Amino acid sequence: MDTIVYLKNMLRDKQVASFTPTSIFGIKKVCDKIDFRKKNVIIEYGPGTGVFTRYLLDNLTPDSTIILIERNVEFVNILQNAFRDPRLVIYHESAENVVELLARSSIKNADYIISGIPFSFLPHPLRNTIVKKSAECLRPGGKFLAYQTFFQLDKFLKDYLDMHFKKVRTEFCIRNAPPIRIFEAIK
Numbered sequence: 001m002d003t004i005v006y007l008k009n010m011l012r013d014k015q016v017a018s019f020t021p022t023s024i025f026g027i028k029k030v031c032d033k034i035d036f037r038k039k040n041v042i043i044e045y046g047p048g049t050g051v052f053t054r055y056l057l058d059n060l061t062p063d064s065t066i067i068l069i070e071r072n073v074e075f076v077n078i079l080q081n082a083f084r085d086p087r088l089v090i091y092h093e094s095a096e097n098v099v100e101l102l103a104r105s106s107i108k109n110a111d112y113i114i115s116g117i118p119f120s121f122l123p124h125p126l127r128n129t130i131v132k133k134s135a136e137c138l139r140p141g142g143k144f145l146a147y148q149t150f151f152q153l154d155k156f157l158k159d160y161l162d163m164h165f166k167k168v169r170t171e172f173c174i175r176n177a178p179p180i181r182i183f184e185a186i187k
């Protein structure tokens with residue numbers, strides 16, 4: 001069902017960049033870098049239909065917060081109908097406005113940012129702006145967790161992560177269509 005929604009939206013909006021949601025294997029591999037035992041503030045860029053969001057809500061403490069930033073209006077409508085949870089704030093916005101959106105939510109900084117947005121489709125200055133502002137929003141030790149299709153060159157994302165974060169690790173998840181490369185950047 002989700003695949004039909006993604007396909008439809010991908011044809012109309014190239015920034016959707018995926019014909020199907022991330023697999024549970026990909027979701028778990030990204031989220032095993034999160035400490036779910038403590039209260040967290042998590043920002044998610046490009047939640048789509050909310051496959052990561054659901055996993056996060058199932059695993060986060062009751063006093064945690066998730067801020068969703070999604071630029072596709074159809075996905076925003078789906079998210080608003082699918083989730084009624086006091087821990088969730090949904091913005092129909094673009095990731096480059098993250099600093100302002102965090103301030104609007106009266107939150108000082110985030111513990112994690114999860115990003116599924118297609119960096120290879122963005123112009124160079126915007127890639128740099130999003131990674132720089134993400135680093136600004138995280139607490140020291142906070143993590144930027146991103147996933148991209150496995151064949152993306154370092155120049156689309158990793159080079160910017162190296163520029164703005166202290167430590168960057170990458171790994172692959174092949175149990176996803178297509179396989180993904182996962183980035184764990186620590187502030």
Ligand SMILES: C[S@@+](CC[C@H](N)C(=O)[O-])C[C@H]1O[C@@H](n2cnc3c(N)ncnc32)[C@H](O)[C@@H]1O
Nearest residue numbers: 016018021022046047048070071072094095116
């Ligand atoms: C590859 S899909 C990932 C969807 C979902 N998170 C998943 O894992 O299946 C990319 C998502 O990022 C959104 N997106 C693209 N550019 C964005 C931006 N600048 N800010 C916020 N969302 C963006 C798209 O609309 C789409 O929902």
